[in-house]
Amino acid sequence: MRSTRRNERVAAGVLAAAAVAVIGFVAIKGLPPRPDGPRYMGAGAEAPVRGGTFVFHHESSVRGMDPHISFDELSNMAIRLVFDGLLDYDEDANLVPSLAEAMPEVTEDGTVFTFRLRPGVRFHDGHVLVAEDVRWSLERMLHHDTGSPGYPFFKAIVGAERYHAGEADHVEGIEVLDEHTVRFRLTEPDQTFLNAMAMTFAYPVRRDLYERWGDDVGKHPVGTGPFRFVSWERGVQLVFERHDDYFRPGLPYADRMVFLENLKRHLAVMRFANGDLDAVHRFSPADYLIMKGSQAWAPYRVEEPAVTIWGFGMNTEIAPFDDVHVRRAVAFAIDREGWDRARAGRLAPTGQPLPPQLMGYDPELPNRQFLDLERAREEMRLAGYPVRQNPDGTYTAEGFPDEIVFWTGEGETSRFYGELAQHDLSKIGINLRVRQVAFAVWLQQTGKRGTAQSLLTGWNMDFPDPANFLDILWHTRSIAEEDSNNRTFYSNPELDALLDRARAETDRERRREMYRQASDIVAHDAPWAFIFCDTKMEMWQPYVRNYRPHPVWSEDYRNVWLDLPRRRVASLYLGAGRPSRMAALFPFGGL
Amino acid sequence: MAEYVLKRIGWALFVVVVVLTAVFFLMFGIGDPAKATLGPNAGPEAVADFERKHGLDEPIFDQYLSYLGIIACVREASPEWDDDPDRRGHCGILQGDFAESFGHNDSVISTIGHRLPRTLLLGAVALSFEMLFGICLGVLAAIRRNTWFDTGFMGAAFLGISLPTFVTGPLFLLYVAFNLGWFPVGGYGMSFWDHVYHALLPGFTLAIVGAATYARIMRSEMVETMQMDYIRTAKAKGLDGFRVVVKHGVRNALLPIVTLMGLSLAFLVSGAIITEYIFAWPGMGSLALESISNLDVFTVMGVVFIFSVTVQTGNLLADIAVARLDPRVRLGAETSH
Numbered sequence: 001m002r003s004t005r006r007n008e009r010v011a012a013g014v015l016a017a018a019a020v021a022v023i024g025f026v027a028i029k030g031l032p033p034r035p036d037g038p039r040y041m042g043a044g045a046e047a048p049v050r051g052g053t054f055v056f057h058h059e060s061s062v063r064g065m066d067p068h069i070s071f072d073e074l075s076n077m078a079i080r081l082v083f084d085g086l087l088d089y090d091e092d093a094n095l096v097p098s099l100a101e102a103m104p105e106v107t108e109d110g111t112v113f114t115f116r117l118r119p120g121v122r123f124h125d126g127h128v129l130v131a132e133d134v135r136w137s138l139e140r141m142l143h144h145d146t147g148s149p150g151y152p153f154f155k156a157i158v159g160a161e162r163y164h165a166g167e168a169d170h171v172e173g174i175e176v177l178d179e180h181t182v183r184f185r186l187t188e189p190d191q192t193f194l195n196a197m198a199m200t201f202a203y204p205v206r207r208d209l210y211e212r213w214g215d216d217v218g219k220h221p222v223g224t225g226p227f228r229f230v231s232w233e234r235g236v237q238l239v240f241e242r243h244d245d246y247f248r249p250g251l252p253y254a255d256r257m258v259f260l261e262n263l264k265r266h267l268a269v270m271r272f273a274n275g276d277l278d279a280v281h282r283f284s285p286a287d288y289l290i291m292k293g294s295q296a297w298a299p300y301r302v303e304e305p306a307v308t309i310w311g312f313g314m315n316t317e318i319a320p321f322d323d324v325h326v327r328r329a330v331a332f333a334i335d336r337e338g339w340d341r342a343r344a345g346r347l348a349p350t351g352q353p354l355p356p357q358l359m360g361y362d363p364e365l366p367n368r369q370f371l372d373l374e375r376a377r378e379e380m381r382l383a384g385y386p387v388r389q390n391p392d393g394t395y396t397a398e399g400f401p402d403e404i405v406f407w408t409g410e411g412e413t414s415r416f417y418g419e420l421a422q423h424d425l426s427k428i429g430i431n432l433r434v435r436q437v438a439f440a441v442w443l444q445q446t447g448k449r450g451t452a453q454s455l456l457t458g459w460n461m462d463f464p465d466p467a468n469f470l471d472i473l474w475h476t477r478s479i480a481e482e483d484s485n486n487r488t489f490y491s492n493p494e495l496d497a498l499l500d501r502a503r504a505e506t507d508r509e510r511r512r513e514m515y516r517q518a519s520d521i522v523a524h525d526a527p528w529a530f531i532f533c534d535t536k537m538e539m540w541q542p543y544v545r546n547y548r549p550h551p552v553w554s555e556d557y558r559n560v561w562l563d564l565p566r567r568r569v570a571s572l573y574l575g576a577g578r579p580s581r582m583a584a585l586f587p588f589g590g591l
Numbered sequence: 592m593a594e595y596v597l598k599r600i601g602w603a604l605f606v607v608v609v610v611l612t613a614v615f616f617l618m619f620g621i622g623d624p625a626k627a628t629l630g631p632n633a634g635p636e637a638v639a640d641f642e643r644k645h646g647l648d649e650p651i652f653d654q655y656l657s658y659l660g661i662i663a664c665v666r667e668a669s670p671e672w673d674d675d676p677d678r679r680g681h682c683g684i685l686q687g688d689f690a691e692s693f694g695h696n697d698s699v700i701s702t703i704g705h706r707l708p709r710t711l712l713l714g715a716v717a718l719s720f721e722m723l724f725g726i727c728l729g730v731l732a733a734i735r736r737n738t739w740f741d742t743g744f745m746g747a748a749f750l751g752i753s754l755p756t757f758v759t760g761p762l763f764l765l766y767v768a769f770n771l772g773w774f775p776v777g778g779y780g781m782s783f784w785d786h787v788y789h790a791l792l793p794g795f796t797l798a799i800v801g802a803a804t805y806a807r808i809m810r811s812e813m814v815e816t817m818q819m820d821y822i823r824t825a826k827a828k829g830l831d832g833f834r835v836v837v838k839h840g841v842r843n844a845l846l847p848i849v850t851l852m853g854l855s856l857a858f859l860v861s862g863a864i865i866t867e868y869i870f871a872w873p874g875m876g877s878l879a880l881e882s883i884s885n886l887d888v889f890t891v892m893g894v895v896f897i898f899s900v901t902v903q904t905g906n907l908l909a910d911i912a913v914a915r916l917d918p919r920v921r922l923g924a925e926t927s928h
Binding site (some may be wrong): 060063072144145151155218234236261264267276438439444447483484 | 621622623624626627629630631632633634635636637638640641643644667668694695696697702705706742761764765768769772776777778779868870871873877878881884885886
């Protein structure tokens with residue numbers, strides 16, 4: 001009996017090993033490879049057709065549909081389906097009229113803006129948009145109790161600050177002249193006011209709806225946008241349907257929009273490859289390389305620089321970065337092209353404060369930053385820290401602090417950038433210690449005066465104007481004891497005066513030159529070593545037409561049309577065809 | 592029994608309060624929730640307005656006591672707020688108010704109310720798989736002990752216990768959902784039965800460790816039970832094997848499993864966090880992850896409250912169930928805990 005049981009155990013062991021081997025073989029060799037290209041193509045229509053459901057996603061939850069409160073990229077994707085603004089941006093990031101009949105009349109001194117609304121624009125419930133809706137909306141957004149993050153962008157309106165402080169019943173500078181005309185008076189000329197009026201904070205809403213729903217108004221949005229809100233399963237999806245009375249004739253094309261929430265990128269790319277998602281805009285590193293390398297997807301893929309700027313920030317109030325020579329040394333020591341190579345070409349290297357899309361950017365900016373180790377070492381010498389090379393090939397900056405603390409936010413990418421900075425600065429004898437913290441901690445600590453010595457920092461635009469970068473990041477008035485947006489605490493009266501004049505300048509070419517000069521000053525003084533702008537890759541299905549990434553709005557799908565019915569592609573796989581017996585294993589989703 | 596239950600409930604409440612207190616101060620110690628919510632582009636005025644609205648500009652202990660409902664409300668966003676301090680009400684958890692979710696512009700109760708049923712569904716599917724596979728395989732292995740069946744399945748159980756969810760989940764997703772197309776690639780679905788269909792793969796993933804544990808324990812208990820005198824007597828009386836095993840054997844061997852089920856609740860709840868993330872299941876686990884990373888303090892507090900109450904409840908139910916099933920067990924003075 002004993003030998004029988006031993007034989008059974010041996011047999012069991014052999015069977016188990018064989019089972020593992022079979023499973024492993026099937027897993028590696030037997031399953032079909034992932035499809036290399038689109039699973040579906042369009043019907044082949046040349047002109048836009050109406051109909052269909054467009055399905056898109058984001059990785060997190062929509063915060064709400066109240067345009068005065070919800071301001072994040074994700075919520076804006078939904079808000080812009082339901083609401084419109086007086087102004088909008090075209091594909092070249094130029095301001096264009098939307099609910100306004102034309103661009104506003106502006107007085108010569110640049111302080112009074114008069115908008116005339118398009119007549120007959122209807123909300124989704126049939127009410128007609130009138131100027132009083134615009135006035136009420138702005139006041140509601142500016143009200144103290146609303147707590148809208150948009151308030152600072154509209155402070156220049158006469159009476160806005162008093163109203164926000166609760167010292168007035170209305171905003172004196174917003175006037176309704178007639179049913180379709182509204183006027184705004186500013187305390188001083190501000191060319192960014194039109195950009196502010198194009199933000200979602202300024203989208204008109206209706207008073208009666210807010211009075212009816214109160215704080216729940218964000219769950220019952222009614223706007224003038226191309227789609228009306230249908231349903232929201234919280235954390236899962238939002239559904240929108242075409243607004244048949246939309247003021248732009250013929251638009252929108254799609255019947256429905258379905259916005260999937262909380263769909264992480266690794267799942268989204270799988271679903272997209274399966275044809276279950278119509279567009280995708282976030283990729284894991286592995287998926288990015290696979291999808292970028294796919295020739296079949298090339299016509300339905302675009303990668304463009306985003307309007308962002310990233311850099312090595314240096315606190316100008318904390319030694320040794322209170323010395324401009326040390327800051328310039330860092331600026332000349334960063335190998336921007338090397339960072340781009342390390343990130344597999346996902347960066348757009350730069351050496352100046354403004355992204356290329358904005359006025360004031362000059363590829364030949366005199367003081368633009370670039371890699372020049374000799375110059376970097378010379379700057380260190382001028383700062384009193386001569387750099388010498390050690391016998392082992394490393395570098396030492398004599399008299400320089402033993403280490404510099406470099407604050408980064410969470411995530412492996414931030415950590416990686418920290419290591420790249422360590423590597424680059426070691427060549428001028430600077431020993432960097434990377435301090436990685438949660439993003440919330442990074443925000444709090446780097447915005448507090450006298451705390452962060454240096455930091456990995458970046459900026460994403462609120463609107464496409466150089467003032468949104470230069471004023472916020474390097475103007476003296478952006479400095480605060482806590483929550484300072486000017487995280488390098490850089491202060492230059494000459495720059496401040498130039499930026500103030502540029503903000504008020506009405507002549508576009510003069511304004512452009514002012515920002516170019518301002519950009520040159522910042523590049524020279526180097527409160528940041530400017531390193532790169534983000535690039536962003538987006539992809540869409542072949543049957544999704546009329547989509548190109550918008551320079552201002554993330555994933556703006558309002559005007560897409562679907563070339564339906566979509567056709568299944570006959571053969572997708574590289575190499576030999578799939579064995580026919582495998583077809584029986586694919587009841588769903590397989591060929 | 593009643594006295595025991597009351598004591599356990601009191602102890603559970605104490606544990607919940609300690610947990611909530613620890614998490615509250617930990618969350619506020621990590622960073623600034625206002626800045627984390629509003630993002631890096633927000634200026635000082637926007638941050639100040641936000642803090643005022645949610646009472647974040649008040650002293651931390653006042654915020655804590657207001658959150659519990661012990662002192663008057665400090666949050667302007669609450670209906671209990673009044674500009675006159677003498678007319679302010681209480682807006683804490685003692686009054687059933689769990690404050691507002693920063694990330695969802697909604698009350699925490701409403702936010703959790705949408706997510707909790709989904710996690711319960713996932714948990715129910717996972718528990719069903721655990722019971723089904725765990726008990727059946729354990730019983731079969733016991734009946735066929737020391738055969739290839741026993742060795743093979745206990746070996747597989749050992750493997751199941753060893754493989755973490757963050758390994759099995761992506762593998763199932765990739766091969767079973769994406770490549771084979773047998774299940775949806777993550778998500779939640781549209782109708783109830785679609786939800787159930789979407790829950791099968793993540794539920795199975797979540798159940799693997801529990802099922803493997805149940806199988807091993809069930810086998811061990813069954814082996815011991817089947818050697819009892821009353822089993823021999825039942826066989827001698829001519830009862831068929833199925834009745835002997837199921838009616839007499841399994842029922843008695845289930846006692847440890849019942850206890851384990853209560854403890855499983857804790858694992859299911861914590862394991863759901865990872866599983867829900869992998870499968871994009873929009874439940875409490877993904878809400879917890881999202882809220883923690885965004886410093887959505889009050890939502891985190893609400894989630895922690897639900898989790899800790901669930902664990903305490905599971906433990907208590909397990910103890911009560913054992914007492915009901917085993918007449919030898921008397922809860923209270925004779926029971927050591």
